[in-house]
Amino acid sequence: MFFRYSFDQRVDFVGAGGLGQVFKARDLLLGTTVALKQINWARLGVEAPEGEWLREKLINNLFVEAKAHARLSQLTNHVVEVSNVGFENSCHFLAMEWMEGGSLRGKGGKLPFTEVQSIIRQAADGLRVAHAHGVLHCDISPDNILSTGRHSYKLSDFGLLNLVNTHLVSNGGPSLLRGGKEYWLPTVVLTGEEQPSTWSDLYGLALVFHNLLTGELLTHNKGMPFVVEPLKRGAVDLPAIVAVFLRDVFTRRISSAELFSQRLSSIALP
8 A cells, every 4th residue: 555646456457567567546646647667576586585686676777767767758758757766665666657548569550650650750769869868778669668648659668778888787698687578679689699789779669660560570580580572561562661671770770769760751651
């Protein structure tokens, strides 16, 4: 039970990820609806003494995530805002703005091209600002791009972020703290051959773009997404420029969010 936030764990449960669980809650102080994120200790299984180091890492990461959201949301409209972070009733929590439209999960192949283009441009703008201020997201996927319900989209869940040259999460071999959903990350990052980078964030965003357009997931060939041409949206062939754009991201010809947005904006369907 929280002093400031009211919710029913059975009715208001929104979802759970690798590190936390989220509830729809009422902020009794401000009279607003928020998304309340808690670290999911039971799921992580860190109650034993040997898990203390991990507890400290995750608690630190929650506060780092809150600071990143607070900082970046002042600089762009495309990062979810945070209103509070703290510890209450033996629970570490993060209170974020409630995004009425939910995530992009399950939206693949169901949205008009112009809306898909707008969504990805907005997400790219969030990444542009984050990268300009030394922050990598490290967990780009349909789950972490949220809608206000009014055609506005924002990046969420910077819980696996990396501060460039500061490495606040584990960058050794594969581990829980590396995080990220396997399909949406480059193989060279998953295996630890390379560190997360601005390119690996854009790689994930390109895969989200393809999924939203086609409703499909690209297969991987030798660690790289295999772009078959022509790409199809239902029974309709997509222009070759779409496949060229994706390949240029995957092969690092496009490695900045600014260039990503410019090239994306140049794509038009007949």
